Amino acid sequence: MFVAIHASAQDSPDGDRVDCRDLEAMPTPSSALEWFERSLWANNCYVFEARAVRIGFDGVRTLSLSHVVQDGIQREEITFLDGPPVAVERTGRIGRLKGADGTDASASPFDIVDHLDEFYRLQLGGQERIANRRTLRIDIDPLDGLRLGHRLWVDTDTGLPLKQVLEDETGRAIETFQFTDLVNPRLYQGELLMEIPRVSPEAAWRTGWLPEGFLPQAVETNSSRHDEDVVHRLFSDGLSTLSLFVEPLDDAIFLSPGMHRLGISYAAVRHRDLGGQRRQVVVMGELPPRVLLRVADTLQWNGDNQTNDDIRASEKVVQSD
Numbered sequence: 001m002f003v004a005i006h007a008s009a010q011d012s013p014d015g016d017r018v019d020c021r022d023l024e025a026m027p028t029p030s031s032a033l034e035w036f037e038r039s040l041w042a043n044n045c046y047v048f049e050a051r052a053v054r055i056g057f058d059g060v061r062t063l064s065l066s067h068v069v070q071d072g073i074q075r076e077e078i079t080f081l082d083g084p085p086v087a088v089e090r091t092g093r094i095g096r097l098k099g100a101d102g103t104d105a106s107a108s109p110f111d112i113v114d115h116l117d118e119f120y121r122l123q124l125g126g127q128e129r130i131a132n133r134r135t136l137r138i139d140i141d142p143l144d145g146l147r148l149g150h151r152l153w154v155d156t157d158t159g160l161p162l163k164q165v166l167e168d169e170t171g172r173a174i175e176t177f178q179f180t181d182l183v184n185p186r187l188y189q190g191e192l193l194m195e196i197p198r199v200s201p202e203a204a205w206r207t208g209w210l211p212e213g214f215l216p217q218a219v220e221t222n223s224s225r226h227d228e229d230v231v232h233r234l235f236s237d238g239l240s241t242l243s244l245f246v247e248p249l250d251d252a253i254f255l256s257p258g259m260h261r262l263g264i265s266y267a268a269v270r271h272r273d274l275g276g277q278r279r280q281v282v283v284m285g286e287l288p289p290r291v292l293l294r295v296a297d298t299l300q301w302n303g304d305n306q307t308n309d310d311i312r313a314s315e316k317v318v319q320s321d
Contacts (some may be wrong), residue, residue, distance in 0.1 A: 017072065017191040020045035024187065029137075032122035033140050035154050037113045039138075042159030044074065044192055048185040050131075058083075072193040093193045112238035115119040119143055119213045120235055128153060129260065130162045131179040136287040140239065145169065146211040146291050147240055153178075166264060169288055175264045177250050203231045204275055205246055208298030211291060213237040243283035247269055249278040259289050268292035 025047055029035040049066045067074065073091060080086040116122070120135075125137030133155050140150040149171065153163035163178040217234040232276045236240045249271055260267040267284045270293075281299055283292040 016194040018044070018194060019191045020069075020188045021190070026160060032124045033113050033117060035124070035136060035138055035159070036116070036122055036140070036152070038159035039152065039154045039161045040112075042289075043161060045069075045188050046158055046160055046185045047188055048160070049183040050179050051181040052177060052179045054175065054177050057261070062180075069188045069190070069192065073192050074192065081193040093195045115213065115238045116140075119147065120239065125151075127156075130155075131182045133157065133162065135162055144211070145289065148174075148286060148288070150239065155182070158187075160185060166286060174286075175178060203233070203246075204305070205231075205299055205301045207233075207235075207244070207295060208300040209294055210235060210242070211214070211237070211287075214240075217241075230240075240286055242283065242287060242295065244299070245280075245282040245284075246274070246299070247280055249280045255280065255282065259293070266292055268296045272299070274299070274304060 003192060020041070023038075023041050026038065026041075029038050047068050050064070052063050052065060054061045054063065061083055063078055065076065065078045067076050073093065076090045078088045093096075119142065121139075121141045121143055123139045123141075125139050128135050128137065130153055133156055134157070135153040138152040138154060140152065142149060148169070151163075151165040151167065152161050154160070154297045155162050160182070162182065163176070165176050166174045168174050214235040214237050217236055230247050233244045235244070239266040255267075255269045257269050257271050260269060262284065265284055265286050266289045267282055268289065270281045272279055272281055283296045285292060
């Protein structure tokens, strides 16, 4: 039986919380969906240090990472050990899948397993030893041609994802991220804080098309330099994300129209007449290029006539595949 543990609402300004101690009472997963949910819990609730390797477009990079929790707030530190020196630190609460428009807010980020099941097929694969630990592979394949496939190797003791592979539409690995050493993973004995729901600021434009299942996320990213002229919006289906930027072309960092490769992501760039002004539209994400192009081509400016050749052409490109 599928067992889901949800966050409990708290009568405090901190908002909703997730109790990591509940993880100890969860039965051993028996399906791919249950194992995926367990990995979401583990990725947030375990304190650990690790070494890892990333294989991508820029070759092989090794890194160290740590995940700690203090007073319900998570902090992740990543340091690359070769190549150009890079260190990244992230601090914050557990993100939500829904709620950018203030409605239908998810009670828990782990509810996304039900959402994902509508758009991906999750199946259990074989067992492998990774970082000297026993893992179980989860194959995550899109049910349409609008997303990319994922492979996830989950530690059977903790549920931590020890290896992740992103695949393109032909099944070729785009990027591999794999732990080589996992040091003393410990379950956090307390509650994690979730992001407080926010309402994104109003924009003069809206998306004309998105792949089914992509929901707006609660991010407020208007530019302080241009006020409402430069806006960023984020959309997610719970596994893949899509970022959309719109800004006046006169003020933008000029990018050539077309497709650009940015690591494992693509960026679709269009220069369009919107709202009586020439604007640059940039759509980024780990999605098939034709999907990003259609999102850029079908963006609608409130009050504009939306029938144009770009929209019809982008629809034909997506439908032809």
